[in-house]
Amino acid sequence: MESPETANEANGHFDDKAWLDLAKEAVEPGRAAQMHAHLDSGCESCRNQYAMWRLVLETAERESEYEPPDATVRAVRDAFSLSRKLPYLPLLADLAQLISDSFLEPLPAGVRGAPSMEARHLLHESGDLVIDMRLENEGHNVTSLAGQILQKNAPVETTAGTGVVLVQGHDNLVGHTIANSMGEFQLEFESTAELTVFLEVPGGRIVSVALPVAEP
Numbered sequence: 001m002e003s004p005e006t007a008n009e010a011n012g013h014f015d016d017k018a019w020l021d022l023a024k025e026a027v028e029p030g031r032a033a034q035m036h037a038h039l040d041s042g043c044e045s046c047r048n049q050y051a052m053w054r055l056v057l058e059t060a061e062r063e064s065e066y067e068p069p070d071a072t073v074r075a076v077r078d079a080f081s082l083s084r085k086l087p088y089l090p091l092l093a094d095l096a097q098l099i100s101d102s103f104l105e106p107l108p109a110g111v112r113g114a115p116s117m118e119a120r121h122l123l124h125e126s127g128d129l130v131i132d133m134r135l136e137n138e139g140h141n142v143t144s145l146a147g148q149i150l151q152k153n154a155p156v157e158t159t160a161g162t163g164v165v166l167v168q169g170h171d172n173l174v175g176h177t178i179a180n181s182m183g184e185f186q187l188e189f190e191s192t193a194e195l196t197v198f199l200e201v202p203g204g205r206i207v208s209v210a211l212p213v214a215e216p
């Protein structure tokens, strides 16, 4: 059977690993020129992959003096495959349960607050995974989501490199990122309804969290 990579190249595209090599400038010149020509032809999916790898390498260089660790490279590959699984994510994921929502808790007596001006703090659980998130209205219809995924009774690195995908409605990809070595992640997006965060922890478990509708 033909491997997907070969099929990819037969169609003029290049696989994930090829784009990583190009971003690392580890491709021989003739092939590099071919790959750049393919990018110049306007192939959206290859451009996205190449741009993503460059971003990852730049970020890794900024954050450490070392080569991007294998774990980072693996995590990015996982996150890519996660966005490819998009249409199937609702079937693959366990829906996390809401444990607490700061907007649903009554304010303590004497505290005057305009809840819509504050960050909304959400805590979810799925099995031994805990997802802690803050949603903040940044104005101009932009929401920021800062979160952390942790596994109970496990070292914090357990959830490092978790792939995070934000989906609107059934399969409209709004954003994706990768949790850092502390399991933390951050996304900014246009405020909209029907948002779900999918988290794939290294090892393959996928958890989903339905975000509440943004406050006006």
Ligand SMILES: [Zn+2]
Pocket: 012, 013, 014, 038, 043, 044, 045, 046, 047
């Ligand atoms: Zn392509």
